[in-house]
Amino acid sequence: MFFWSLVLIAVGIFSSFIYGRSRIKLNSKKQGTKSKSLPTYYAQYVLMWCLFPALIVYFSWAIFQEQIIQNIVISNFEFIEGAVYNEGLLLAEIRNVANNPSFADGKSIEIINAASHYSSLRQISQISFYTSIIIIMLLGALYASQKLKPEFHAQHTIERYIQYILIFCSSVAIFTTIGIVFSLIFESLRFFAEVSIFEFLFSTEWYPFIPIREGQTAAEGSFGAVPIFAGTFLVMVVAMCVAVPLGLLTAIYLAEYASQRVRKTVKPLLEILAGIPTIVYGFFAFVSVAPFVKAFGQSIGIDASPTSALAAGMVMGVMIIPFISSLSDDVINSVPQSLREASLGIGANKAETIKKVILPAALPGIVGAFLLAISRAIGETMIVVVAAGTAPNLTGNPFENVTTVTVQIVVALIGDQEFDNPRTLSAFALGLVLFVITLFLNIIALQIVKRYRERYE
């Protein structure tokens, strides 16, 4: 349906363009005056008045059609007294029967009626969709053609419209942020209506097993996120222990010692490391590193679990190496050459120059890079989902199973999502914490880097 409507819109804009062009030529010939702008601007004017209203109708139809139809079908459904219905399942059944008449065998009469109601509504909706698109395009073109007079400044208007479009494009970023904040806060508030915020932030018991269906008996869930935060922190620390020395030393070597040729080959290779999808690192952690960590733990007498903070953290550290090395490389390169030369000039050798002059000078920038790396490590999902485990252990032992914020978000949302259940909603509360922390780290890091840049520019 929506493909053909796109074709319809395409035909509409094409003909409106042609129409606008020929109409303004005709009008200016009639009046004997030259039009203020080139004919194509009038054509574009008609086109825009044809296209944008149609697009608005198109998208609102695409978004709301199904919901409205479903609401009507459900409100007209002949519920039998006493029977219990699950609205989602019922709708799925009605849709199935409507799309596939062969499924109708053995279904109750109410469902078959509802299905035919559903398909007739869909038909009505389709017909009215096409008619309203055609009408709206005609109305738009009609309105625009009123203005097709030679003394009308079409170009000015078009350029103003283009500005509006561009402003809309730039504000998509703001809408995205608003959407993120809105959805996180809205669902988190629903979560905190059932679980107290103090329990969430300060209690150490995380057992989110709340009965999924009514009538099921299970222990009441408890949502103390401290073990999750601790696990996230532990994995992050392991990752930074791997990434900071390797990344920083690589950056120093590349920036200060390596020849042009080495730089030119190694930098793209590190970019490969940065471009590898995180699930690939997860596979690597699961298949190679985790068994190795387990064997290593056993050889030194520690009972390591098959998934551990150490395995996940080490691989995450590898993932962050290129991030740290490229950021630090930039920072080290922007230390003014005069500092370097002054230090070498009074007789210091290269290592001394780097350690006593360049690194202190570059320190703020490097700290900024570390903060960005930490924020990335905290938000990383797939490595920990595959290699860190799901057990909320409050431990400092990296050989043990731990869980992180991102893992718990995934665990809560895989499978049945029930938005009246604190287990599902807990994902949004955790997401809110994650969002706030990463945003905070990011803002600080950007401030530090910015100030550092200003110092040397």
Next chain:
Amino acid sequence: MNNSVAKEKIVSLRKKRSLEDMRFKYYGFTAMCLSLAVLVFLLYTIFSKGYTAFQKTIVLLEVDYNQDVLKLTPDSSDEEMEKGKFFRVKKQAIENFFPDLSKSDIKLVKKLFSINADNEIKDYFLDNPEVINTKQQIWVTAHSDVDQLLKGNSRRDVPEDRRKLNDIQLSYVDQLVEENRVKQVFNNFFFTKADSRHPEIAGVAGSFMGSLFTLFTVFILSFPIAIGASVYLEEFAPKNRITELIEVNISNLAAVPSIVFGLLGLGVLLNVFGLPRSTPLVGGSVLALMTLPTIIIACRASLKAVPPSIKEGALAVGATKTQAVFHHVVPLALPGTLTGTIIGLAQALGETAPLIMIGMIAFIPNIPTGLTEPSAALPVQIYLWVESAERGFQEKSAAAIMVILIFLFMMNAIAVFLRNRFERKW
């Protein structure tokens, strides 16, 4: 005398200092080599675990297409043939092949063949209906357990209760091998089938198409919006608070964890707008929002690289600002923006977490054909296979990783090609 002691001291200090210098240099060198070694080791792991997935094991069966067993006649219509009792033919073929089997053993031996073997016997028959009432030698796919055993991925020497195949089954497999009735061929299923519960017939075609549809959505949404936004910010935006807010916003969005975008998709696109779950449309929209900052930053850089003299030239001969920008600056910046977009798309291709959030993790056994159909995506498929307990899926996940890496490599190669071919140095 004092002089020589001082000299000695200076010499030894200098030696110490230069040693220190050397050492520091080698620390850096070692760190770099270690990072690269991990890269090599990672690629090696993937290749060594994955290359076996491109082969499958097939077994030669002698199938008797007896019309009584099939419940068909030579003049049956096509529809009747579709409903022929091919599983009975398979059972008979197995029984004939191992004549002295007890009832319980038949069950065990049947487990050596893929669930798809019935279909293969049937497809052969449908292609050649004239073989009715004849005996045919047909290669059918072996069960994943046999496949893994013969590839050496699962071991024989573990105790029987921890093995997939018990001793009796092993002896039959050995008998098949001895009689040369087993061979390894190219695994066409891996490239033509979607996901399956049975490793031997699971493939990446479904998730590959899902990823393509998702990337298409990402491109359609993010490319025009990114160009619009970067043109506005670079060329038109007044220097005021709102512009600054937008810029800060974009740089902060670039650092928001991808999983939060998944929550956005779930909370807004699915729950508020009611878009269909598990579809490339929703997945692509979420990834488009996620990659938008990356693409905008790249687009702005390439717009900035166009020298101002070009715009000024256009303005000088009387073009309006809009004309100067859209007729002169944007076309020159286009190769750079395309390169940035492709790099953004490559990032989107590897994203897993947001797609899990919006339900693209569902088990989808068929190949999607549109944007609004439930489908999987390559990285999610890899995740599902990595998490699967079935041994046969491990090589599949490594092979799927190889597919995604090749895909990524090609996208980056195109980006580099575009950059080298069209980028102008001013």
